[in-house]
Structure formats: C-alpha cells, structure tokens
Amino acid sequence: MSEPHNAIRDARRIVVKIGSSSITAPQGGIDNYRLQALSGLIAKRWLSGDQVILVSSGAIAAGMTPLGLTRRPKDLATQQAAASAGQGGLVAAYTTAFRLHGLNTGQVLLTADDMHRRSHYVNASRTLEKLLELEIVPIINENDTVATDEIRFGDNDRLAALVAHLVDADALILLTDVDALYDGHPRLPGTSRIPVVTSMEQIADIDISATGSAVGTGGMVTKVAAAQLATAEGITVVLTSADQAAQALAGEDVGTVFAPTGRKRRARSRWLAHASNVNGRLVLDAGAVEAVVQRQTSLLPVGVTRVDGVFRSGDTVDLVDPDGNTVARGLVGYDSADLTKLVGHRLENATASARSRGRLTPSPRTVVRRDDLVVL
Structure with a gap:
C-alpha cells in the first residue's frame, strides 16, 4: 500500500464531498438507497473514533421532483426555488440515515461571502469545531437559495476544499460518478488510471474538459482544481466514485490520490491565500x-x-x-x-x-x- 493511501487510512479528520449524481436519480429526486449506503460508510468511520465532515450536493436535484421538473433548471431563479424545495428533504434523508447508526447531524449552509469575509470565516470555523466536539456530523452545502452567479462557489468541489482548510482536515475525499483520473478518455482503449499525482505538472497535458452529470455542475476540471487547492495546504486528496467509497475510506488503492504539494499554514494564512476576496x-x-x-x-x-x-x-x-x-x-x-x-x-x-x-x-x-x- 502506497504512502498517500496510508494518509487516508490514518487520517483523523476527513472531509467527504458527495456529488449530486451519487445520491440522486438522473431525473431528480433523492436515491435513498445510495444515500443511506454512503451515510453508513461515513458513520462507520465516525464510530471508529475519527471525525468526518460531509459536503453534499443534491439540493437542486432533490427539489426537481417536488417542482415537477425532469431536467436541472438553467436559470438562477428556478435553481434557487429547486434548492429551497429540495434542501429540507435532503437533510431529512441524511438525518434519518445517520440516526440508524446513533449519530446526529447538523446542517451548515455557506455562501462564498462567508468564506471571503474574515469574521464570517472565523465564525464558520468555530461552529464546525463545536459540532465536531459535540460529535454531531456536519452536513454542509452551498446556500443555493440566496447565492447569485456573482458570489457563488460554482461547484461544491471548491467548497469542499475550502472546508478542508477551514477545519484543518487531514484528508479530502471527492466522490463522483467516475472512478479515477485517467491519462485519456476512460472509454477509449489504451487509457490507464493514474493512481497517484504528485504535482500538477504531471497531469498538465491531460484533457480534463469533459462536463459533469446531468444533475451536477462540476466536471473533472473542478475536481482537479479542488485537489490543487487542498494539496497546497498539506491535505491528501482522493478522487474516486461513490461505488468505491468504502475502499477509499479504508485507504485502499482505488481512484486517484493527490499527494500534498505544500505544508499546512496557520488558519489566517490559509484564509488569506485561498478564500479572501x-x-x-x-x-x-x-x-x-x-x-x-x-x-x-x-x-x-x-x-x-x-x-x-x-x-x-x-x-x-x-x-x-x-x-x-x-x-x-x-x-x-x-x-x-x-x-x-x-x-x-x-x-x-x-x-x-x-x-x-x-x-x-x-x-x-x-x-x-x-x-x-x-x-x-
């Protein structure tokens, strides 16, 4: 087992980001079976003595069904309406899933402005630290109901990386609908999984421009950018599919591991370098x-x-x-x-x-x- 994977296995504080496609159906609505399965894996890690912070997409996709939509809306107003309709059901589903394992959850909705403003950033950090101290599983999402095109994260991959900074995490796991980063299009013959990335120069020539799923916003570009953001602060990152979440959390050789490229700085310096406006x-x-x-x-x-x-x-x-x-x-x-x-x-x-x-x-x-x- 390689050293980067050991870092995941030995991590005591982990941020896990779950994409919309991993917990919702292609036509919208929550896939309770998959959500409960992923929640169970995270609960297992919690019950072993580690702390896991969950950054979950899916509010807009979850709200499509109540609004009678079959496709993710493109205009901001309808996206915000869908997020409003879906966020409550999404958190309720997580609350039910974690209570099956004796764990309670706490919802935290953030906007980009909360990261840009130093006072908001500090308050968010204090809130998350208190939730972890009280053994409450934080469920974090962007506050899509009030975010605008000008002040939004754009995708929850970046949010997850900034949350990893915020809580001084040891590791970040990005769960998506692809199992790893490949040196070419995964469906083409001759392409190979890239097991470990030690620098961004290593993958500079790889085309990662493919878009994300029908219910999500991010593609591989946003995930690699999030990995770069996290590894710059000494945080190990794993990119893999939700189907391989158990192996990823166990530190097995799945997906693509991005090794740290920098050392952890003090919290104020992390905010200044990556979150301030x-x-x-x-x-x-x-x-x-x-x-x-x-x-x-x-x-x-x-x-x-x-x-x-x-x-x-x-x-x-x-x-x-x-x-x-x-x-x-x-x-x-x-x-x-x-x-x-x-x-x-x-x-x-x-x-x-x-x-x-x-x-x-x-x-x-x-x-x-x-x-x-x-x-x-």
Missing part, C-alpha cells in the same frame, strides 16, 4: 519581490511601481512581479487613491513631502505588514 493588485519592482518572497519582510511604498484596482484599507490585494506573476497576497494598509500618491516613495520622504505642503499626516505605515502577507 482579492480587490486589486500591486506591481512590485525586483527588489521588493525579493524582500517579500525570499526574506518575507513587510512591503513598503518604495517597492511598489503601480497600483491596479480600487480598494480600501484592509482589503486583500495580490502582489505581482514586474512580469505580472502573482507572488504573494496580503491585506493592504492604504486606500488605493492614497497609495497611488506614495508609489515609489520612501515612507520618510513621503511624510516630509506632505508636511512641506502644509498637510497633517498620520504616522507612516507599511503597505502590507509581514503578519498580513502570505507568499503564494
């Missing part, structure tokens, strides 16, 4: 790039060559090198209008210039403090 960017000169990336110092105005976007003090901005490559991300200490006037100036010179014009200025400050900055 970027409102602008600062172009740095070569010296500032070296100072920020290599020496991990604070960013000063003298190292900024251009300000792009409109933002307020405290917003998140990307720091980019002279070639336009994003090298870091941080919380900016100035409004964009004020920072534009300081570009290329040393703090003491900028203060002296302002005083020479008869203006009272507050104590000079850095553009991005070291403690509010994360290297990407």
Whole structure:
C-alpha cells in the first residue's frame, strides 16, 4: 500500500464531498438507497473514533421532483426555488440515515461571502469545531437559495476544499460518478488510471474538459482544481466514485490520490491565500519581490511601481512581479487613491513631502505588514 493511501487510512479528520449524481436519480429526486449506503460508510468511520465532515450536493436535484421538473433548471431563479424545495428533504434523508447508526447531524449552509469575509470565516470555523466536539456530523452545502452567479462557489468541489482548510482536515475525499483520473478518455482503449499525482505538472497535458452529470455542475476540471487547492495546504486528496467509497475510506488503492504539494499554514494564512476576496493588485519592482518572497519582510511604498484596482484599507490585494506573476497576497494598509500618491516613495520622504505642503499626516505605515502577507 502506497504512502498517500496510508494518509487516508490514518487520517483523523476527513472531509467527504458527495456529488449530486451519487445520491440522486438522473431525473431528480433523492436515491435513498445510495444515500443511506454512503451515510453508513461515513458513520462507520465516525464510530471508529475519527471525525468526518460531509459536503453534499443534491439540493437542486432533490427539489426537481417536488417542482415537477425532469431536467436541472438553467436559470438562477428556478435553481434557487429547486434548492429551497429540495434542501429540507435532503437533510431529512441524511438525518434519518445517520440516526440508524446513533449519530446526529447538523446542517451548515455557506455562501462564498462567508468564506471571503474574515469574521464570517472565523465564525464558520468555530461552529464546525463545536459540532465536531459535540460529535454531531456536519452536513454542509452551498446556500443555493440566496447565492447569485456573482458570489457563488460554482461547484461544491471548491467548497469542499475550502472546508478542508477551514477545519484543518487531514484528508479530502471527492466522490463522483467516475472512478479515477485517467491519462485519456476512460472509454477509449489504451487509457490507464493514474493512481497517484504528485504535482500538477504531471497531469498538465491531460484533457480534463469533459462536463459533469446531468444533475451536477462540476466536471473533472473542478475536481482537479479542488485537489490543487487542498494539496497546497498539506491535505491528501482522493478522487474516486461513490461505488468505491468504502475502499477509499479504508485507504485502499482505488481512484486517484493527490499527494500534498505544500505544508499546512496557520488558519489566517490559509484564509488569506485561498478564500479572501482579492480587490486589486500591486506591481512590485525586483527588489521588493525579493524582500517579500525570499526574506518575507513587510512591503513598503518604495517597492511598489503601480497600483491596479480600487480598494480600501484592509482589503486583500495580490502582489505581482514586474512580469505580472502573482507572488504573494496580503491585506493592504492604504486606500488605493492614497497609495497611488506614495508609489515609489520612501515612507520618510513621503511624510516630509506632505508636511512641506502644509498637510497633517498620520504616522507612516507599511503597505502590507509581514503578519498580513502570505507568499503564494
């Protein structure tokens, strides 16, 4: 058994994402048999002493039947109506399934805004930690009834990766309608399962553009992107089918395992790197790039060559090198209008210039403090 699979077997906190196609029928409605089977597997892991957080799609698909729909709606208003009609039944089905094993569940509905805003992010983390402490199985879904096209996750694969960050998970299991990532189209002869991915460069030439199921939103692109998001923070990821969920949870050699590519950072840094909403960017000169990336110092105005976007003090901005490559991300200490006037100036010179014009200025400050900055 390979080391990446051992990481799943030995994980003490796991996020499991279940796609719509794994628990609903193609024409919509909940497939109670499959939902109860998957719930039973997760309950078994819980009862062995581990913690499992469930991110489940399916509210819209579950609501299709009450609304008399045979196809997933395409317009946002009908999607939200279907989610409203289906979410209660979906959670009720999970509640019934887990109670068969003596476990209680707690529903947590999140929006992208809950991840972008630091205070909401912290509150969501506290809620999930308390549920786990009380041995309640969290059932998480995007709040599709209020999410808009502009502020939604787009798919629950990304949500699952961000939840894995949020709860500091050891592993993430993405259950879908395909059993693994292949080096070609799975139905074509000569294609092979990729058992382990150690870097995204390894699969850069593979076409993963196929769309998802009739009742889901994500395809392989969203799952690989979610894997990249999670592995960057030291989280092992398994991508496999719901039919192989038992083997995946047991750490057997099924599906595709994405090995961690980075180390776990503190919670604030994880939020800043992956969940915060970027409102602008600062172009740095070569010296500032070296100072920020290599020496991990604070960013000063003298190292900024251009300000792009409109933002307020405290917003998140990307720091980019002279070639336009994003090298870091941080919380900016100035409004964009004020920072534009300081570009290329040393703090003491900028203060002296302002005083020479008869203006009272507050104590000079850095553009991005070291403690509010994360290297990407």
